[in-house]
Amino acid sequence: MTRIYATYDIETPVGLDRAASVLAGEQSTGTFVRLAAETDELRARSAAVIESITATGSASKPALPTRKTGATYDRGLVTVSWPLGNFGTSLPTLLSTLAGNLFELAELSAIRLVRMDLPADFARAHPGPQFGATGTRRFMGGHDGPLIGTIIKPSIGLTAQDTADLVRSLVAAGIDFIKDDELQANGPDCPFDARLEAVMRVINDHADKTGKTVLYAANITDEIDQMKRNLDKMQRLGASCAMVCVSSAGQAGVRSVRDHSAALIHGHRAGWGVYSRSPDVGISFEVMQKLWRLAGVDHLHVNGLANKFTEDDATVAEAARAVQTPVSDHGGPAHTSMPVYSSGQTIWQIDPARRVLGNDDFIFCAGGGIMSHPSGPAAGVESLRLAAEAAQQGIPIEAFATKGDPLSQAMAQFPRPNISL
CATH class of the missing domain: 3.30.70.150 (RuBisCO large subunit, N-terminal domain)
Structure with missing residues (x-):
């Protein structure tokens, strides 16, 4: 074709x-x-x-x-x-x-x-994701199951040291993945260099002590030359995941990051509602996600089931599956990426999120679902791991949980949402 x-x-x-x-x-x-x-x-x-x-x-x-x-x-x-x-x-x-x-x-x-x-020639002409799901696990030194992640909150207002202190508590809790919020990039109150240095001291110290590498998606979104300088800084400090707001950076900006990067590219779709919210004008995610994958993103946000935004569960499921579908129906490299679920996620959404894909190659980001656990963040992370294990074994979490364990506590803490798939 x-x-x-x-x-x-x-x-x-x-x-x-x-x-x-x-x-x-x-x-x-x-x-x-x-x-x-x-x-x-x-x-x-x-x-x-x-x-x-x-x-x-x-x-x-x-x-x-x-x-x-x-x-x-x-x-x-x-x-x-x-x-x-x-x-x-x-x-x-x-x-x-x-x-x-x-x-x-x-x-x-x-x-x-x-x-x-798109024809196969279009897929062949672009490098696509450099690492994808397999490379993501390799950066972590090997990892089974979905990645349990969270977002730095509050989104804005923390200093570089405040951010590092929060990251210290999160890595101690056993988290796999931490990302900056899309609003926190390189402002004078929390400069990128200072934040990266402070956070990577914590990440690297934790890896030295435990052998576990936690992925930190540092928001490098900026002018193209500055994004390249941010990537160079990341490489010097051993940071392995760069977050880019794909609509803000544009196709050429994302591709420039891909061509310059030795790190994973975590694609955040901030501003997606401009394209998607109206049924009468815009662009579908099925189209845009292909362009972002061709440009080189390894991870791509797809919203979450029973989320706080306007998209229904069927739309989210379609988006998640699209990211793992070959970019061309006519051959060439598949250029698959890792879908990222987020927005109001708790232990209740892991099983249906996994069933949507039929695999564990996804990142599951929860904020309140971790930090608001009645026994603290470590128990919040553990509750999500138990929910993922139950999903892998095909056992409902109600039957998998034991009395008083982190999963049963989370079930009591977080109302079960209505998920329509």
């Missing part, structure tokens, strides 16, 4: 056929008038092709404000394809084509990019 396919959910006042034609023209050879230079030969070589149009409904009012109006607003799925020669294998140009000016077309009163099908 030498073409890229994209499917859009659109609404239009000018009819689906006309809207699809405008969309395809705008994003390839066409403009608002036919140009002399737009020859038949050029169109045959470079024009986008409308592959299919499927009507799905109509409305009497537009979903979004639009200058063009009509008696009805027709809804449908439109699949368009482009020759690979238009943009090669450039991620930024691909995104400019599939999600560029078409979002502003007056002929569209709704548009959402819902699917993207």
Whole structure:
């Protein structure tokens, strides 16, 4: 396959056929008038092709404000394809084509990019994740089961030493993974260098004493040159996981980190609601996660089951599975990443999170689910490990727990959420 396919959910006042034609023209050879230079030969070589149009409904009012109006607003799925020669294998140009000016077309009163099908050549052209799940376990010196993790809280306001003191209590509790919050990067109140130095003293001391390497995802998100300097600092101190806010850094920024990095790349999707929250405009996670994986993220946030945000459980499950699915359906490297569950997670979500994937290659981040355990953080971590062990053995946690153990205490502490899968 030498073409890229994209499917859009659109609404239009000018009819689906006309809207699809405008969309395809705008994003390839066409403009608002036919140009002399737009020859038949050029169109045959470079024009986008409308592959299919499927009507799905109509409305009497537009979903979004639009200058063009009509008696009805027709809804449908439109699949368009482009020759690979238009943009090669450039991620930024691909995104400019599939999600560029078409979002502003007056002929569209709704548009959402819902699917993207890439050829194997696109997968081969990008390095993808450098380490993935297997490499993540290797950085830890070997590890069985899901990674039990947490987030530095409060998100902002701690000094570098405050952060290190909190990390000391977390590694003592037996945690596998700790990450900065997306809000904490390199502000003057908690500079990156000072924070990294203080935290890595704790991490390295703990490894020397116990033989266990806890992963610390240091938020390096910044200008590209500064991110590279942050990575160099990490390498000097033995830090092995760099967190990047993928939307903030952009495709080129993430790829520059991948090309410069000897560390794992922990992809945080801060700002994801801008793309996803409206059914009438945006980009699906199925599309964006492929771009982020091609750029090189080893871990990627997917929200959590029974979370505190707006996504339902089916959407979260679909996102988690997508991250472990080959980036192209047509061959080439799979470029799979490690999904990261977070947001209001407790012992109740581990089993369904594992069942969604059918494996243990995920990170399970809990904040209150660890820190609010009635017997303290160490018992909180242990309760999650017991829940993971029960899930591996296919035993409900109610039957696996013993009276008074950390798991039974957590069951009494945290209400069982309603999970719909």
